[in-house]
Amino acid sequence: MQFVKSKLPVVVTFGAAFIIVAQYYFNIPAWKTLAAEFLRWNVIIAAFALALGIGGIVKLHWGRISRRQPTAVYSAATLITLAIFLFVGLYETTRGKTYTWLYDFIYNPVAATSYATTFFFITSAAYRAFRIKNSYAAVLMISAILMMLQVGVFSVYLPVAPKIAAWVWNIPTTAGMRAVTIGAALSVVGNAFRVITGLERGHLGGGE
Amino acid sequence: MLNATTGTWLAAFLTLGLFSWMYKENPWFRLVEHIYVGAALGVLASQGYQSVMDIAWKPATQQGKTLLYVPLILGALLFSRWSKKYMWVSRSSMGFLVGTLSAVVMTGAIKAQLTAQVAATMMPLNSANNIIFFVITAAATMYFVFTLQAKWASPIMDLGKYGMMIAFGATFGNTVMSRISLFTGRLQFLLFQWLKLTPGGS
Amino acid sequence: MNAGVTVSFIVFALFVGVFYYSGARFKQTGKFSARKFEALGKMEEAIGRATEMGKPVHWSYGMGAFDAQYLAAFVLLEYAASLCAKYDTRMIVSIALPEVVPMTEEVIRKAYIEQGKLDTLHTEDVRFWGGSHNPAMIGTISREQVAGNFMIGSLFHESILSIEAAARYNAIQVMGTQNTHQLPFIAAGCDAIFIGAEMFAAAAQLEPTPVRVGSVWAADVLNVVFVGLMIIGALLVTAGNTSLKTLILK
Numbered sequence: 001m002q003f004v005k006s007k008l009p010v011v012v013t014f015g016a017a018f019i020i021v022a023q024y025y026f027n028i029p030a031w032k033t034l035a036a037e038f039l040r041w042n043v044i045i046a047a048f049a050l051a052l053g054i055g056g057i058v059k060l061h062w063g064r065i066s067r068r069q070p071t072a073v074y075s076a077a078t079l080i081t082l083a084i085f086l087f088v089g090l091y092e093t094t095r096g097k098t099y100t101w102l103y104d105f106i107y108n109p110v111a112a113t114s115y116a117t118t119f120f121f122i123t124s125a126a127y128r129a130f131r132i133k134n135s136y137a138a139v140l141m142i143s144a145i146l147m148m149l150q151v152g153v154f155s156v157y158l159p160v161a162p163k164i165a166a167w168v169w170n171i172p173t174t175a176g177m178r179a180v181t182i183g184a185a186l187s188v189v190g191n192a193f194r195v196i197t198g199l200e201r202g203h204l205g206g207g208e
Numbered sequence: 209m210l211n212a213t214t215g216t217w218l219a220a221f222l223t224l225g226l227f228s229w230m231y232k233e234n235p236w237f238r239l240v241e242h243i244y245v246g247a248a249l250g251v252l253a254s255q256g257y258q259s260v261m262d263i264a265w266k267p268a269t270q271q272g273k274t275l276l277y278v279p280l281i282l283g284a285l286l287f288s289r290w291s292k293k294y295m296w297v298s299r300s301s302m303g304f305l306v307g308t309l310s311a312v313v314m315t316g317a318i319k320a321q322l323t324a325q326v327a328a329t330m331m332p333l334n335s336a337n338n339i340i341f342f343v344i345t346a347a348a349t350m351y352f353v354f355t356l357q358a359k360w361a362s363p364i365m366d367l368g369k370y371g372m373m374i375a376f377g378a379t380f381g382n383t384v385m386s387r388i389s390l391f392t393g394r395l396q397f398l399l400f401q402w403l404k405l406t407p408g409g410s
Numbered sequence: 411m412n413a414g415v416t417v418s419f420i421v422f423a424l425f426v427g428v429f430y431y432s433g434a435r436f437k438q439t440g441k442f443s444a445r446k447f448e449a450l451g452k453m454e455e456a457i458g459r460a461t462e463m464g465k466p467v468h469w470s471y472g473m474g475a476f477d478a479q480y481l482a483a484f485v486l487l488e489y490a491a492s493l494c495a496k497y498d499t500r501m502i503v504s505i506a507l508p509e510v511v512p513m514t515e516e517v518i519r520k521a522y523i524e525q526g527k528l529d530t531l532h533t534e535d536v537r538f539w540g541g542s543h544n545p546a547m548i549g550t551i552s553r554e555q556v557a558g559n560f561m562i563g564s565l566f567h568e569s570i571l572s573i574e575a576a577a578r579y580n581a582i583q584v585m586g587t588q589n590t591h592q593l594p595f596i597a598a599g600c601d602a603i604f605i606g607a608e609m610f611a612a613a614a615q616l617e618p619t620p621v622r623v624g625s626v627w628a629a630d631v632l633n634v635v636f637v638g639l640m641i642i643g644a645l646l647v648t649a650g651n652t653s654l655k656t657l658i659l660k
Contacts, residue, residue, distance in 0.1 A: 009299035013307035020311035025419045027412050039387050042509075045301055047256040048283030049508035052217045053538025054249050055290070055512065060534045074238050078246040085250020094254050098210060105215030106222065107251055107541075110244040113226045114544045116394040118567045119387040120230055121574035125599045127331075137363035140597060143377025148384060159309045168378045173336050175344035176375025177590040178325055179368060180606040182345070183352030184588040185321035186632050187610030188283075188478040189425055190625030192314035195306055195481055199621040200613075201486045203306055203481075204299050205516030206523060226545060233552035241542075241549040248542035252508070276623040289512055298512055305509050308479075313478040318418040323658050326636050330643030330655040341646055346637050352607040353630045372605065376594035383594070 010198035017196040058082070081106075143168060222396065344371035369387040416660050425628050428574075432631075434626030442618045444626060449584050450612055452602035453486070456558030456582035465579075466500035467558035469550050470572060472587065473506040473543050474564020478610075479588060480510060483563040484517050485613040486586070486604075491521035495530065500618060502535045502550055506543040511536065544568045547563040548575040561585040562609055565592040573599035 016038055023031035062073035069075075085107075088099045149158060150165035193199035225240030260283075268276035283306055288297035329345045331338050348368035350361065399405045411419065435444055460467045469490060471483050488502075494501040503518070505511055514536050522531045539546040548571050551559065559576035561569055565587040573595065576583055585596040586604025596603045604612060607629070614622040643654040 005296045005299075009303035011303075012300045013303035013310075015635040016304050016307035017311035017314075020308060021315055025411060025415050025422075037275065039312070040263065041276075041282070042305055042308055044260060044279040045278075045283045045286070045305055045505075046509040047260045048286050048301075049538075050252055050256040051513055052286055052289055053505065053508045053511040053540070054253055056534070056536065056538055057245065057249060058252060060537065063534070073241040077239055077242040078249075078464075079242045081246025082250045082253075083246075085247055086253050089250060089254025090257060093250075094258055099254070099268040099364050101210045101215060102247070103251065105219045106243065107247045109219035109223050110226055110240065110247070110545065111541065112372075113223045113394055115567060115570070117227065117230060117338050118570045121570045122387050124574055124577075125570055125595055133233050136369060137598075139373040140377035140380070140594070143374045144381035144594075145377075145379025145383070147378050150385075165378075168339075168374065169382070171341050172344055172371055173376040173378040174375075175341045176348055176372040177379075178284070178329065179345050179348030179351070180372065180375075180588060180590050180593065181321050182325045182329075182636070183405075183633065184606040184610065185317045185325075186425065186629035187352075187482075187625075188317040188321070188606040189314050189422065190429065190629050191481045191610050191613075192310035192317075192478055193426065193429065194621050195310045195627055200481075200485070201387075202517045202520055203395075203484045205296070206520040229545075229548060229552070233549065237612065238549060238553075243543045245539060245542040245546050248540045249538075252540045256508075286512060289515070299516075302512055302516070305476075306513070309476055310478075314422075315418070318421050319415065319479070320423065322636065323417055325644070326640050327655050327658045329640050330647050330652075332648045332656075333644055334648060341452075343642075347641055349633060349637050349640075353633050354608075354611050354626055355442075355445065355630045356634070357445065373597070375590075376597045379591060380594035380598060383591075 009204045010201065013198060013204075014196055021196075054082075143172075216402055220398060223398065227394075344368070344374075346371050414660065417658055422440050422591035425632060426487055427632050428438045428628040429621075429624040431624075433620035436618070436627075437620045438621040442614065442623045444611065444615060447604065447608055447615060448611050449586065449602035449604050449608070450489070450615060452582060453490055453558075453560060454493060456560070456584060456601075459582060460510060460557035461497040463557045464503050464658075465557040466554050467560065468496065468502050468504065468554070468572075468576065468581075469560045469562075470504040470543070470547055470568070471506070471510060471563030472561060472565035472589075472592075473568050474566055476507055476509055476588065479563045479566050480513075482586075482609045482613070484513065485616065486560075486562050486594040486609065487514065488517050488521050489616050491518040492525055495522045495525035497526040498527070498530060500532060500535060502554060502556070503537060504543055504547040505536065505538045506540060508538060508540070511538045512606065529598070531595045537635065544571050547572060551575040551581075552578070555579045556581050559583045561596070562604065563587065563596060565596065567592075570595050 018033045019031050021040060022028060023035045056080065061078050064075040065072045085102060088096065088102060092099055146168050147165050149161040191200070222240050222243070225236045228234055229328040231251060264276045266281055268271040268280060282301040285301045286298045288294045312322050331342060333342060347364050348371045351365045351368035456502055457467055493563060503514055505514060518536065519531065522528045547568065550570065552575055556576060556579060559572060559581045561572050562585060565585065566589065569585060569592050573583060577599065583600040584602050585600045586609040587593060587596065590605035592612060593605060611626050614626045639654065639658065644659070646654050
């Protein structure tokens with residue numbers, strides 16, 4: 001039983017990974033098909049995990065309602081909306097008329113607004129960025145200002161600004177970002193390798 | 209009742225409620241937040257159910273694709289997490305998810321993140337721009353060599369970090385400018401679609 | 411062998427070789443020294459401050475797809491959860507991806523078991539928000555008035571929202587990602603950050619086991635080799651010879 005509890009998950013991890021790694025490097029058509037199948041399976045397993053996640057949220061809000069907490073009314077709003085979306089989605093499928101209405105006028109506007117609010121916070125983030133803590137922050141600030149000067153009224157009074165901004169964007173920015181990508185590559189390999197071989201297994205739990 | 213007008217008013221109510229958080233957390237925002245949590249989870253649940261039916265259950269039970277029972281079983285094993293005694297049963301399903309992910313990222317990273325990028329940096333050092341580009345890339349890559357603590361390496365790593373700060377600052381400035389258009393998009397919805405104001409003020 | 415992956419395979423084989431060699435060497439000598447990450451200290455400071463204030467801390471992986479950054483984040487989450495368990499401080503976790511929910515639960519559970527505090531674990535504090543992650547996250551941060559805010563993983567625009575929400579309560583903020591489009595914002599708004607590879611390498615500093623040390627050493631050795639190749643390749647290209655540049659893509 002101990003094998004099933006602690007070793008089997010590692011064997012499954014290694015086995016699934018081995019097929020994918022092997023078919024990536026070597027021409028084994030059957031394994032290539034299997035690897036593609038594995039990636040499709042992930043979508044299916046993740047869909048089951050959805051039920052776990054949603055179950056947790058339902059439990060959280062149901063608990064608040066049953067304990068009659070002051071926030072129970074909000075919890076009720078969550079559970080009622082969830083029930084409506086789920087019922088309509090299952091009853092008339094996600095292509096149905098009512099579902100589309102719910103999606104377009106409840107789900108979509110909040111999603112779009114959530115993204116749009118970042119505009120305001122970028123402004124306050126800029127304020128924070130411009131509190132110069134050290135020389136690195138100073139360089140960051142100067143570079144940001146150079147980019148901001150390229151548009152609108154600034155570029156009229158400072159015609160060279162767009163050219164400077166283009167240079168900053170094409171040369172040091174691309175170079176700096178490329179180094180972040182290169183620098184992380186082998187760390188990704190190391191971390192993934194440790195996970196595949198079962199040498200790093202915090203995500204599989206422990207204690208038993 | 210479920211027409212475009214009702215929908216637009218509801219959307220406006222939700223939009224303004226979410227915006228209201230910018231002032232402070234308040235009951236209106238809280239209501240919108242909770243409605244949205246329900247909506248988002250409902251959307252996911254409906255889509256998740258449909259995708260399991262379409263890509264696994266129906267092909268497995270009706271088209272004889274028996275191999276698909278494997279992910280269905282692995283998925284179902286996740287429900288063992290609802291029992292404290294048997295939650296360990298779900299570990300193999302998690303192992304499968306993490307194993308496939310790790311293999312994909314591990315193999316992909318070497319080519320896409322390393323060799324292709326290094327090859328692209330092998331550029332002719334015949335102009336100031338190319339030399340600056342090259343020096344920043346090489347120095348900033350050295351910044352990620354964590355066990356090298358020799359004195360000679362320190363200025364190189366510093367140079368690399370300054371290079372990255374230029375990159376971060378530029379991306380920051382660029383994004384600030386582009387996000388303005390996102391905000392004006394939501395303003396346009398409130399003014400022209402909801403309040404039916406005419407652009408140009410006529 | 412498939413076309414276009416020969417060099418990639420050689421790099422992988424070299425990595426594995428150096429990984430095992432360095433790990434074995436560390437086992438024998440016990441010597442490991444690397445640059446310290448300020449962000450790890452800040453995480454501890456944030457949890458310590460939260461404990462003093464009797465407030466929770468908040469954790470999120472961001473809204474990006476399940477990728478390697480989550481693997482690095484699991485290690486750092488375990489560290490944060492251990493400290494929270496030790497000091498009896500709540501940690502609320504906001505999650506956007508369903509498949510990460512059980513893994514997060516296991517990571518936190520393991521940390522609490524190892525601290526002997528499993529009975530104090532609040533399982534309801536691991537919260538799956540799906541697409542509503544952002545409003546739910548800022549709502550949670552605001553209502554709970556968190557004293558520490560950690561966001562490590564595949565970050566997108568939600569990092570800005572998180573920074574803003576937590577800054578209102580003067581929370582100590584530590585974030586990390588390799589997503590280059592978000593690094594600027596976290597660099598500007600946080601008390602300390604992990605830049606790309608730093609969040610992967612932090613594991614060795616937390617607990618220098620042979621596998622973690624081997625992993626960092628192998629990455630370091632090969633990074634230096636590739637910088638060397640970059641220099642040689644650029645010089646060759648300058649002289650009109652593109653053979654190394656072509657070879658590295660094989």
